[in-house]
Amino acid sequence: MIHAPHLLAQEPAAAALPKGTPRPWWEGRPFVAAMILLAFVPLLYPQIPPLVDIGGHMGRYKVAVDVASSPILQQWFSFRWLPIGNLGVDLLVVPLAKLIGVELATKLVVMSIPPMTVAGMLWVAREVHNRLPPTVAFALPLAFGHPFMFGFVNFALSMALALLAFGLWLRLGRLGKSKLRAILFVPISFIVFFAHTFGWGTLGLLCFSAEAVRQHDRGHSWWMAIIRAAVHASVMALPILLILLWRSEATGGITNRWFDWEYKWEYLQRMFRDRWETFDLASAAIVLAVPLFALVHPRLTLSRNLAFSGLMLAATYVLLPRIVFGSAYADMRLVPFAAAILVLAIRFKAETRFPLATWLAIAAVGFMLIRLTGTTTSMAIAGRKQAEQLEALDHIETGSRLAVLVWDKCEQWSLRRSDHLGAIATVRKEAYTNDHWPMAGSTLMKVRYPQAGWYQRDPSQIVRDPGCRHEGWAVRAALANLPRGAFDYLWLVDMRPIPREWVSDWRPIWATKDSILLKKIPITEIDEEQRLATPRTASEPAR
Template sequence: MQVRHKVWPFKWTITGLPWLSGPGIALAVLLVCFPFMLVDVPPLIDIPGHMGAAAIEAAGPNSPLGKYFAWRWVFTLNIGDGVLMKLIGARFGILAAGWWSTVLATALYAGGCLATIRMLNARGGHGAGWALIYVFSFPLLTGFLNYILATGISLTSFAIAVWLEKQPRKRAALLIAVQPIAMLCHAIGGLLLPLLIGANAVGREIDLLPQGWWRPSRFRASLAAHDWRAAAKRLAVLLWPLATTVLVIVLWKLFSPPPARSFNHWRWDEKEWYLILTLRDQSMILDAATTIACYALILFGWVIGGRWKWQQFLPGFLVLAEFVAIPSDINGSNFVDVRLLPVACMLLLGLQDWSRAGPRTAKVVAYTGMILLGLRLVITGASFADYAQDYRKQLVALQHVEPGSRVLAFVEHSCLEESWRNTRRDHLASLASIYRQAWVNDNWAVPGLHLLVPRFRPGRNFTADPSEFVWSERCAGGRLRSVDVALKYAPIERVDYVWLIDTGLPKRPDPRLQLVWQDGRSMLFAVRPLRIPNWQPRDF
């Protein structure tokens, strides 16, 4: 029997699946966001960097940050986190802005996934638990906040657009208003919205073709019997609002500053690796087993009754095709393609229709996915608590830093040769800009892509990300830059402190460095001033 639910902010008509009811979706989103309740700083690799940049943007005229950095708002398709943190931070502070921005983006990502499943696969969405596994995957765990925010907006808006199809004016108004917002948050995440809208519309038209139209013996007759004019009219009504995305791209090309790196690069080995690594988190065994199970369900689910209509299959398939086709690096932005793989898997799993499978099979699929999701969320929550403790331990170093100082930071970058579990300390040094109003060499500053402009440049290649990265000898056979090599060429005489995060003690002590704090493999050194008569250091 069909059940009618009333759910804020509008009425949904559908479903007997409790996890796709309004309360079910709300509960699932809360559970997915629960690990963030255990932390002050979300332990996602890039989030401290986003928070440090927000502190620089919010710095007042008397802040020392003003002499170290400038902030220039420009028209670029990568400013979602900057705007959101500015709005929240003005009222609640930068730490709260970083936390709330991450939680809101995650909630939109998970909620948009479930809302999409509800609108396109209400009776057969038994794979919803499997789909939600891909919320805590490579893009979110890396802290690609702009992308997650844009993707969450795209998925949520797509679901609402499907619901509004019988009200074309409201639907068009929604799409015209939302597309620029999603695109300004992040270009690739924003482009998902027109891609999903188009895939859904074309897939529905294919489903309306006579049954068996694809068979050679019936192909011509089936196509001749189809009302192509009506199909073209339906597509025009559904797709014309997507011209807004084209307009945004044109305006971006006209008014955005030219990129510093105008090259595109395909990394085919990276695409292959991330078929395995996209669910990398805490346990290699669990992550590998989950990945194999998810791919098996996508590829072989039809054996036990899983099906797709074209309307359900094309959205995920076209996102997967985009993952294969687009470059890995675009104009200074890296990992552009592999961010799409989790969304493709999420859609293929969630929109796989199990309504025609046996009831017992469908229940097994549903509850297996939920159990696996629950297990991974428990492990994620426990890891968040561990990361929070580690962050607090590392940040004790900042208690020994004078406000307004210049801190040259080096952090040991995680690699697979050393550990499956990522330390997520890569951009921890950026928090010095929040807690000590200090300069640090950890910020993103690619012209045409980022809004931050360094004013203080202590030395070539030691001004912004990735100058903070060093590697252990076990990474790439010792061929990558070690902490000793980094210190050898670092402009130590032009900074006040050197902060080594999990690098271990350098093999070659530098007489200019005086140890002021140490905890395990992390330490903070004060720089002793050079005793040269009549010489003053120049900062600018």
Template sequence: MSHNLPFAPINPVAFPRDSGRERAMLWLGIVLALISALPVIVARYPMMSDYPAHLARYRVMLDGGANPDLARHYGFVWQWTGNVGIDLLIGPFAQLFGLEQAGRVLTGIIPPLTGLALVAVSWVLRRRVGIGTLLAMAFVWSPMMLIGLLNFAAGQALALWVFAGWVALRRYWWRDSLMVPAGVLVWVFHLSAWAILGVLVFGYEFSQRRTAANPTGAPWWRAFIAPWPLLGPLVVMALLPGTSGAFSYGNYWWVYKQAIWLKAMRDTSYALDFLGLVAVLAAVALATAQRWIDDRLGWAALMLLAMTIAVPRHISGGDYADYRLVTSGLMVACLAIDWPRAGTVLGVWARVGTLAVSALYLARLAVTTLTWGQGAAQMERYLQALDHIPRGARVASAVVVDSGRWELNRFEHIGAYAVVRREALSNANFAVANVHMLRIRDASRGFVDPSHRILQAADRPVDLADFAPAREADWLWYVGQRLPDRLPLGAVVVWSAPGTLIARLAPAVVVPGGANPPPAPEPSAPLAKSAQSH
């Protein structure tokens, strides 16, 4: 049903009196939102591929140069950019819980905060929680969250809450004054979340002004002006350095654009993820055909999904700028579905739909929780490797990532735990100059992400004889499904376990920052079967 509500303050009396079903649906939405924290509750380690690298950055940032090993290996240059939300929160949380537990707590807050925000938006717009709201919860654990883009995920949750406030407070003259700092706060968490907020507000205002029932007679183009309180970050970006940068679509962008749509619900099970995406697209298509789309969200969803094609992959050094919009756009599209109330002839189908979308959400949550629990147990075993690495060591991390596997590799940045627990130099960090706040001091420009990643098919030999980061390290930390076939020349395995090993390397060649790495050594012999193992 297409909403054509008058452009006037929202009056709660205008909504039908809450029925028992509507109250039950509200509580169902709240409960589903709260249990979204289960993966973090079950798993000791957040099993997100990028998470250890973020934790390493927090470790260096909070240390402030006090630890001599960290100070020798790293520098940190604070920049006010639209991507520092969790960086600001981690300090006080770390004082309360310690760094690793603080990261886990903050990670666990984001999914329920997002789910409750979806409930809040639905409630302030329609005074009920419907099928669309529950279907949108399938994106609470989106690929962005599973990768570990914490600033974006938290910023998106905050953007939804601010949008709910925009709608709920529209009757009050002081709303615009409140929205000025709110817009800046969302931008501080993440630039893309701020853009999503702007699109949500514009879509809502455009829908209100285009209706024939608009009593104010305000022209539709005034919708472009209405979000002005949210434009404060434009001033910040103009005045402060480091808040803007280049963009790029990347190589073979047309293939990549198709891939991010196919992977819009990527988690662990290809069958479940693909069928879930088909179900979401079918539900949105059905609702559109039946005119069961709330225009106040529908226009924003349409714009976000269109932006997935227009927006480049890289903005200001950040990756997946367009991929984020795929997951966010589909979430808003689901939220826009306004299934007819249960009192109509479609009431029975509404109940069936509620069960179906709840089952999809619970199935995805169960898979995530189960795989996180298993992954955390495996992470615990892998982290025993750190007991064999001296503090302040130079560690070359090598992680084999199966190029043919659907599931994200949750151990890709495991080498960053050497920074967190052993104050070591590691090549698994996000530390590109002029892009990231973390800096590498005594290694080459190439001793950063993704130099640790070995992307290849699972059945190919793992050859580390010419592994470039090993030339600048004293220790090699390897993680993969199979042991490497060849190690760098002179490497001695001091500890191994299924899927991982630690090897002592020849003395590292310390490369001044920005210099090129030294020439490759001669290839080594195959890994000896008699290598020491403990």
């Protein structure tokens, strides 16, 4: 039986090596630089980051940049800035887009998020252990975890900033500069908050838990350590005032689906969800197994500092509902970061055993490279397909009204990058599309096009077949109920074969293997076709 005293480190980390002392390769600056630079690689090739929600975000950036000067966009959209906790990438892309355009600005900003996340992880590990543990690279691929691949870019940016800020918090605490830290973390807390509320909340949890351990190591009882840690972390509490103001003006935005254990278990398995189920599941299993291996290995342990932080994030994951203020997947977002913190917590119980450390470092870097190769390949595949599908936009007129329907495929493991692909038509053609999400209290853009009815906003673009896990529009019903006069074009994306009569009022003008763009046939032409078809005999096939 394994006793608790042997599970976590009972002593603080060993002192840092003196300057000039040779370091193992996984602790050197070349290793750190290589890990950060490698995180840029997966998004170098695709013209647009092939993330699930990115099209909807880009549509919003386009509206923010041009709606004031575009009468076309003003027909359907409005935009006003508000001091809310969901602005991260918007605040960076919008001014940059005025110089280089929305697409390139989005790519540059989003591409920088994983390297920032990796840098934050490495800094945190360095500050806690006074060196980089050989297992650190096991955590780094989580920068491309499920939340990032889903396109939660404001959240992902806020978590990258939170990790970097946490590294600074640990460093200033280690140097005994608590007063300077208190002063700096007032504005830092606002920066992280404006990026995304979740990042700010996570930063508070990380700093509080780490400070509690530090205070206990200085000789205080656990109760006193907790009180003192709360006082230190309270310098980051001022954004609460903005939350109260924000939520008092917001309407809607429900919070529900508490303790949905089926989904919580699935999200653990899906921390790397991307394209290949077996590969992604095996990767998740490895990351979850690494801290457990450290707990049972006689020479390894977990730092109490990061172990407590990881456990706090895990407890928060359990307690969070699936939907918070109308924002879905609230709990899922924490999974990769809780796992990463627990991996970063691993260290040797005493002095480093270099034969074991070397093998661990090789295994960790090997895992990171294999995972990164898979992510890069997946992004390239998605980027090529996305570029091919977006050729459809060359065939629509500027200012058009485009109805987009994306076939769900009963939510297979491979992520659908096309859910909000239609919104790129807003970016390139100032078109109206039905896949924007003007969610109460969480976005700055409003959509107004009542003629579209249900097809005014997300998720009207998602269609499913009967028997799928999630209810929604069946393909035939969605086409039958589409308000004919509200749209000029119909774009069926990743669609299965359907009978021609389901779209008899539309004329195909462009197609690829599984996507087709159709243009509305004027009523006069339909009447003329029906008149010409009247003499046709019953045995003559329709064209």
